[in-house]
Amino acid sequence: MDIIRIIIAIILPPLGVFLQEGLGKHFWFNIILTILGYVPGIVHAVYIIARDDGRKVHA
Template identity: 50%
Template sequence: MSLLTIVLSIILPPLGVFLKQGMGSEFLISIILTVIGWLPGVIYAFYVNSK
């Protein structure tokens, strides 16, 4: 993961996922988790981007 991806995954998790994965199911899941709570969105963004 690049430094930009790490920073975006902390500040705006869906944007960090979008830059690595594009529009897809991972992006939609990230949006839903971020709306539910910021921390689940961050955890999921790090999980998706580390794959």
């Protein structure tokens, strides 16, 4: 599932962050980064999706 989100993040970075985090601070920060430069938006989106901060529960 994460590979699909990463592909979405490369095409449209804010959507990738939204699918991972919802409408929080990371989403709005990514909007700003994407407006300022497309590549920083992609880097941030991929980082948000790829990080493992223990919030996911693996069954």
